Amino acid sequence: MNRYTKRTFVLEMVMVAVGIVFAFPVYVLVNLAIRQPSDTSSPIRPTTSPTFDNFTGAWREAGLGGALINSVLVTTVSVFIVLAVSALAAYPLARSAARWSRGTFLLIMLGLILPFQLASLPLYQTIRDLGLLGSIWSLVLFYAGLQVPFTTFLYVGFLRALPRDFEDAASIDGASPFKTFRYVVLPMLKPITVTALVLNAVAVWNDFFTPLLYLSGSDQQTVPVAVAGFVGQFVSDWNLIFAALLISIVPVLAVYLALQRSIINGFAGGLKG
Amino acid sequence: MTADLKVRPPGRAVSAAPPLRRSRVAPPWWFVLPALLLFAFVVLVPSARGVYYAFTDWDGLDPDFAFIGLRNFIDILDDGDALQAVWHTLLIAVAVTVIQNGIGLLLALGVNSMIKTRNFLRVLLFAPAVITPIVTAYLWRNLLGPDGAVNSLLGTVGLNSWQQDWLGDPDLALWMVVLVVVWQFSGYSMVIFLAGLQSIPREIYEAAAIDGTAPVRRFWSIVRPLLAPAITINLMLSIIGGIKLFDQVYALTGGGPGHATDTISTLIYKDAFTLGDFGYSIALAVVLTVIVAVVSAGQFTVLNRNEKAAS
Numbered sequence: 001m002n003r004y005t006k007r008t009f010v011l012e013m014v015m016v017a018v019g020i021v022f023a024f025p026v027y028v029l030v031n032l033a034i035r036q037p038s039d040t041s042s043p044i045r046p047t048t049s050p051t052f053d054n055f056t057g058a059w060r061e062a063g064l065g066g067a068l069i070n071s072v073l074v075t076t077v078s079v080f081i082v083l084a085v086s087a088l089a090a091y092p093l094a095r096s097a098a099r100w101s102r103g104t105f106l107l108i109m110l111g112l113i114l115p116f117q118l119a120s121l122p123l124y125q126t127i128r129d130l131g132l133l134g135s136i137w138s139l140v141l142f143y144a145g146l147q148v149p150f151t152t153f154l155y156v157g158f159l160r161a162l163p164r165d166f167e168d169a170a171s172i173d174g175a176s177p178f179k180t181f182r183y184v185v186l187p188m189l190k191p192i193t194v195t196a197l198v199l200n201a202v203a204v205w206n207d208f209f210t211p212l213l214y215l216s217g218s219d220q221q222t223v224p225v226a227v228a229g230f231v232g233q234f235v236s237d238w239n240l241i242f243a244a245l246l247i248s249i250v251p252v253l254a255v256y257l258a259l260q261r262s263i264i265n266g267f268a269g270g271l272k273g
Numbered sequence: 274m275t276a277d278l279k280v281r282p283p284g285r286a287v288s289a290a291p292p293l294r295r296s297r298v299a300p301p302w303w304f305v306l307p308a309l310l311l312f313a314f315v316v317l318v319p320s321a322r323g324v325y326y327a328f329t330d331w332d333g334l335d336p337d338f339a340f341i342g343l344r345n346f347i348d349i350l351d352d353g354d355a356l357q358a359v360w361h362t363l364l365i366a367v368a369v370t371v372i373q374n375g376i377g378l379l380l381a382l383g384v385n386s387m388i389k390t391r392n393f394l395r396v397l398l399f400a401p402a403v404i405t406p407i408v409t410a411y412l413w414r415n416l417l418g419p420d421g422a423v424n425s426l427l428g429t430v431g432l433n434s435w436q437q438d439w440l441g442d443p444d445l446a447l448w449m450v451v452l453v454v455v456w457q458f459s460g461y462s463m464v465i466f467l468a469g470l471q472s473i474p475r476e477i478y479e480a481a482a483i484d485g486t487a488p489v490r491r492f493w494s495i496v497r498p499l500l501a502p503a504i505t506i507n508l509m510l511s512i513i514g515g516i517k518l519f520d521q522v523y524a525l526t527g528g529g530p531g532h533a534t535d536t537i538s539t540l541i542y543k544d545a546f547t548l549g550d551f552g553y554s555i556a557l558a559v560v561l562t563v564i565v566a567v568v569s570a571g572q573f574t575v576l577n578r579n580e581k582a583a584s
Contacts, residue, residue, distance in 0.1 A: 145315025
């Protein structure tokens with residue numbers, strides 16, 4: 001059954017056709033982003049005289065430069081925090097069978113069910129009272145807390161399947177609990193950390209609802225909010241809008257293509273814990 | 274296929290030596306504190322306050338608000354738009370779950386075969402899942418518009434009579450939301466199914482093939498039971514994601530035409546930030562929470578039972 005038969009060839013053709021159907025929207029995206037506004041021919045016909053003006057225009061008008069910096073900053077800092085605190089918390093939660101440990105774990109797992117819409121309105125008030133509305137640090141704080149349950153869940157599941165022998169050896173040798181965590185446990189967590197990193201980074205980078213609430217009315221924006229604002233402003237200037245959409249996609253796709261194996265494995269692997 | 278799509282711990286707890294219980298030093302409890310405090314500040318406390326506010330007439334600003342009991346919830350039951358939104362939410366969640374996983378499974382079977390383009394297709398088909406949902410939704414808003422690429426394509430193949438304003442028709446708009454979500458996340462389902470398929474030992478499958486078992490029968494009796502964990506994860510992810518859906522609706526239709534595509538999440542946003550009715554909006558969030566909790570609990574029980582029965 002490992003031969004390339006006629007049926008395999010038919011399957012290959014069908015799958016390639018499916019691939020073309022899936023890629024079609026992206027073809028139109030690129031095709032219209034490089035088209036001059038005066039060109040009103042069908043959106044599926046290849047653009048004959050391409051231009052880069054839409055990109056320069058979109059970059060200038062949408063404030064995408066500042067938004068990209070904010071998105072990178074928010075994603076890096078909040079994901080770093082959530083990985084650090086979750087891995088640290090997972091260590092006792094996975095290793096201790098005491099009642100407080102099981103209780104705390106269940107409490108944190110409650111966060112997997114609670115939709116963020118429930119917390120986001122009261123939290124909006126707290127953030128406002130703290131004077132953090134319109135600041136990207138409100139987002140860092142939000143994601144650092146919001147992603148704790150899922151990340152802790154990944155770490156605890158992974159850690160429970162790991163032997164304790166190395167930790168025991170380290171503590172017999174006199175290492176402090178923190179040193180044991182830092183130099184023995186953490187390195188063993190590397191595979192699940194890659195998974196958690198990928199899933200959290202994608203979730204934070206792509207989130208739209210939270211920055212829409214917490215940054216509205218300020219001049220700070222993340223990429224999704226900048227794109228939405230831009231669409232609202234240039235309602236039917238689709239060539240310009242498509243250029244903005246494409247600019248916002250390129251960094252994500254570049255990272256994806258560069259790290260495709262880790263990213264796909266991250267999505268598939270973490271969820272199998 | 275060279276890539277093993279599973280992340281496994283580097284070693285299993287296999288120790289031949291007698292257990293050294295005496296030497297075990299439990300890690301200190303305060304290691305959980307940073308995570309617990311962040312979680313409590315961002316999720317736990319605001320959620321508890323949210324549940325409380327749902328029984329008040331809070332407007333988001335005024336510190337003087339009154340406890341009004343079940344008033345908000347009774348209002349939801351009287352509010353045709355809210356009930357419609359609940360219905361839309363459930364319809365989207367079920368439709369997305371069925372279609373996305375159906376397509377995802379077929380794609381996984383396709384790229385798990387001997388075809389030469391399998392690696393390329395895997396990367397291509399998964400790509401939409403990493404793109405920002407609000408961006409894909411704006412892209413599709415144009416594609417599905419009156420002068421959009423979908424209508425052009427229909428015109429090119431001679432189906433002019435099918436051309437229409439896909440998002441402007443109240444009966445169709447909801448299905449267009451489903452289409453966009455399915456386009457974006459079928460590759461995600463595929464990747465999880467693929468990991469499940471690759472964990473099935475080839476020998477089992479080949480043995481059945483040699484015994485002359487028909488392909489459909491092979492799939493049903495061998496692949497399906499072993500795929501149970503992947504099915505569980507996929508169903509959970511897509512149904513919960515469907516219930517919470519906001520970005521795609523916001524960008525594609527804004528809940529329109531009229532209220533034809535409003536979901537619970539878009540109503541929560543509108544009631545709080547355009548109408549200033551925070552109490553009512555949070556009551557809707559409580560309804561959403563209850564739906565998510567009931568669905569997760571129900572799904573978990575059913576799938577857990579099936580998974581056990583299958584293994």
